[in-house]
Amino acid sequence: MFDWFHFLSYVVTTASTPGPNNLVAMSTAGRQGYKKTLPFLFGAWVGFVIVAFLSAVFCSILSALIPKIKTPMMFVGAAYLLYLAWKTYQRSSVIREDERRGGFLFGLILQFLNVKIIIYCILSMEVYILPHFQGEWSRILFFVFLLPTVGFLFCNCWALFGHVFKKLFSQYAKITNTVMALLLVYCAVSLFL
DSSP states (O other): OOOHHHHHHHHHHHHHSOOHHHHHHHHHHHHHOHHHHHHHHHHHHHHHHHHHHHHHHHHHHHHHHOGGGHHHHHHHHHHHHHHHHHHHHHOOSOOOOOTTOOSHHHHHHHHHHOHHHHHHHHHIIIIIIHHHHTTOHHHHHHHHHHHHHHHHHHHHHHHHTHHHHHHHHHHSHHHHHHHHHHHHHHHHHHTTO
């Protein structure tokens, strides 16, 4: 039976913690306003859908060729989540601005360079989705759109509250980073539950 609780706790925690999409959305909205951040957000969503689809295809082929790939992927995913937790915990309160950030095309291309999204999609497919729905492409496609949509929703939250989060991160950086790091550690542990 599909474990919605562990899957959704992984998806929500991963989507809500800092990463390239969330930080760019927050920073851009803090500088230019929410409305001008929308092209980036939609570009990120489209790129995310493409990465999720490619991950589903890649993992389906790999799982068919190497049936015991789930366990090594769980360890790789858990190690990456622990690495993200450590980096999140160590993150400074200074949010760097990059004036070159753009709109739709930047958001789209960023997804193919965004290691967090790539690992997130591969791990979601390999650990949670494909073991239950291998070969059921209508259900797999549901998840291909669900993962980016949850990410899009949280990215919007970061954008909408860009100024507020920016001030909170600067003012309460250690507490915020510790909570987010602990949530990532929980996700790494929950892969094995």
